[in-house]
Amino acid sequence: MIFIIMGVCGSGKSTLGQMLAKELGTDFLEGDDFHSTANQKKMANGESLSEGDRIPWLEDIRIAADQYLSRGDRVVVSCSALTKSGRQILGVERRKVQLIYLHASESILTERMRMRENHFMPASLLRSQLDTLEEPEPGEALSISVDQCPDHILDQILSRLGPE
Numbered sequence: 001m002i003f004i005i006m007g008v009c010g011s012g013k014s015t016l017g018q019m020l021a022k023e024l025g026t027d028f029l030e031g032d033d034f035h036s037t038a039n040q041k042k043m044a045n046g047e048s049l050s051e052g053d054r055i056p057w058l059e060d061i062r063i064a065a066d067q068y069l070s071r072g073d074r075v076v077v078s079c080s081a082l083t084k085s086g087r088q089i090l091g092v093e094r095r096k097v098q099l100i101y102l103h104a105s106e107s108i109l110t111e112r113m114r115m116r117e118n119h120f121m122p123a124s125l126l127r128s129q130l131d132t133l134e135e136p137e138p139g140e141a142l143s144i145s146v147d148q149c150p151d152h153i154l155d156q157i158l159s160r161l162g163p164e
Helices: 013-024 037-044 051-071 084-090 106-115 123-132 150-160
Strands: 002-006 027-030 075-078 097-103 142-145
Touching (some): 002 051, 013 075, 013 097, 027 051, 037 051, 106 123
Parallel strands (some): 002 097
16 A cells, blocks of 8 residues: 655655554655755755656656555555646555645645755745645545644544544
């Protein structure tokens, strides 16, 4: 099973992804680690990624996650997965993939981004991610509000996960 934690920057994908992986006793793949150096530089300079910039990144994430599926293992992956076409590249329509959509108000997300340290993506890109975001359709993802503490959010995720 692949659990993809999605949402815009500042939604807590990495924190909650690591917590979920620990709780499930499985590996965690940090989506940011799959970005090319060019993409990281672009974002660090305050430039939004284009859909073309994202495609190889999404393909690399899918290849890595699918290796777990091919072995019959589980994995938790963090990935913004902002667009429907991007989620299709990740293969979220498959029965063995669970999409978990983290969301909050822009003010909460902005505050979280201001508190982050040593991250290549500046808070100024939040607006472009919100503009790009195509929220998952009902039934496409577990929709989880992240306006609480991480432990409560993790409890919500765990209580709503379906059978594998």
